[in-house]
Each structure stands twice: as C-alpha cells, then as structure tokens.
Amino acid sequence: MAHTAVQRFYRHQACIYNLSRWTILRGRRGAVAALDVRPDSRVLEIGCGTGLNFDCVAALLDPARGRLVGVDFSEPMLRRARRRVLRHGWSHVDLIVADATRLELGGRFDRVLFGYSLAMIPDWNAAIAAAVRHLVPGGRLVVLEFGRFDQWGLLGTMVRGYLRVNHVYCDQPFAEGLRPHFSEFEIRPWLGGYNFIAAGVK
Numbered sequence: 392m393a394h395t396a397v398q399r400f401y402r403h404q405a406c407i408y409n410l411s412r413w414t415i416l417r418g419r420r421g422a423v424a425a426l427d428v429r430p431d432s433r434v435l436e437i438g439c440g441t442g443l444n445f446d447c448v449a450a451l452l453d454p455a456r457g458r459l460v461g462v463d464f465s466e467p468m469l470r471r472a473r474r475r476v477l478r479h480g481w482s483h484v485d486l487i488v489a490d491a492t493r494l495e496l497g498g499r500f501d502r503v504l505f506g507y508s509l510a511m512i513p514d515w516n517a518a519i520a521a522a523v524r525h526l527v528p529g530g531r532l533v534v535l536e537f538g539r540f541d542q543w544g545l546l547g548t549m550v551r552g553y554l555r556v557n558h559v560y561c562d563q564p565f566a567e568g569l570r571p572h573f574s575e576f577e578i579r580p581w582l583g584g585y586n587f588i589a590a591g592v593k
C-alpha cells in the first residue's frame with residue numbers, strides 16, 4: 392500500500408527525532424502521571440515513535456505483571472524504538488506496526504496514551520474510536536498534544552503554520568471529539584494553548 396505523507400516525513404525525520412524534538416515536545420511526565428499507571432497495567436501507546444515516553448512508563452510497570460505495547464505505522468521510527476527496548480532490556484515492552492485508525496490488536500488495555508500523535512492523524516476521530524475499543528471498562532486514555540496557541544497572537548498563527556507544514560493539525564476540536572467517549576473527562580491546557588493533557592475514563 393502507498394505510504395502516507397506522514398510516513399514519508401518520518402522516513403527522513405526518524406534519524407534526527409530524538410535529538411531535535413526535546414525542545415518542543417513538552418509535558419511527557421505530566422501525561423504519564425495523568426495516565427496513572429499501576430505495576431500490573433497493560434498500557435498501549437498509539438503513535439509511539441522512537442519510544443521517548445517508554446522510559447517514564449516502563450519504570451512504573453512490574454516487568455512480570457505489567458505490559459507496554461507501542462504501536463506506530465512508521466518503520467524507521469519503530470526501528471529506533473526497538474533499539475531503545477533492547478538497550479534497556481525491557482522484556483515487558485512489545486512493538487507493533489499498525490495504523491492507528493485501523494487498530495485490531497485482539498486484546499484490551501487498562502491505559503492508552505497518545506503522545507503528540509493525534510494531531511498528525513487526519514482521521515483522528517477514527518483513531519480515538521479504535522483506542523476506546525481497545526480500552527477496558529474503567530480504563531483511562533490520555534492525550535498529550537499541541538494546543539491552538541490561542542493566547543499567542545500573531546506568533547500563534549505562525550507556529551500553527553509551521554506545525555501544519557510538519558503535518559501537525561493542532562486546530563482540531565479534540566476535546567469535543569474525545570469527551571463523548573468517556574464517563575469522566577478533563578482537559579488541562581498549558582502555557583496559553585501551547586499544549587494540553589486530556590484524560591478520560593471509559
């Protein structure tokens with residue numbers, strides 16, 4: 392099947408991702424805290440990329456009881472995630488190549504995380520629906536994503552334009568799309584709309 396624009400983008404970006412993104416992709420620890428991982432949780436990260444969130448999540452899991460599954464549709468990004476897993480000797484972390492909008496993993500999870508991946512998925516509503524299908528009742532889903540830079544004036548317009556060129560569409564109604572799926576839902580914006588952490592309980 393033909394690769395999407397995002398897959399082509401990461402073919403070239405994968406090799407500089409870990410070095411370049413720490414400057415802009417903030418809030419990982421807050422998002423993992425909102426995920427409320429238990430030692431025996433089954434955690435799914437959708438659009439896991441090179442596994443930059445794995446350090447925080449894997450440390451909270453008991454390797455004998457907990458499990459972390461990372462899913463991404465970019466092979467070059469997952470290759471780097473695989474190296475990270477091997478380097479750390481994480482026997483409780485699995486990686487799967489899959490499209491977030493057509494996820495069929497044949498199992499359910501206690502926790503699901505989207506870390507800066509949702510705004511790169513054109514049909515993000517389908518990705519949310521698939522994620523919710525993979526969540527157990529009472530399970531928790533967290534989204535860490537760029538906000539709309541509402542309070543940034545002209546600079547916000549420029550940043551949104553820059554993100555769009557990089558396949559990130561941050562001006563989508565994510566809260567409205569997420570809320571109906573959950574019995575409890577909260578969203579915390581940060582720094583005048585720079586990013587947000589949304590958390591829902593199914």
Ligand SMILES: C[S@@+](CC[C@H](N)C(=O)[O-])C[C@H]1O[C@@H](n2cnc3c(N)ncnc32)[C@H](O)[C@@H]1O
Nearest residue numbers: 438439440443463464465468490491506507508
């Ligand atoms: C900005 S990176 C975030 C990676 C990682 N979650 C992080 O926090 O560093 C976005 C990731 O989402 C993945 N992605 C985008 N659209 C996807 C889709 N439809 N299915 C699976 N992965 C997707 C990309 O391949 C990329 O690795």
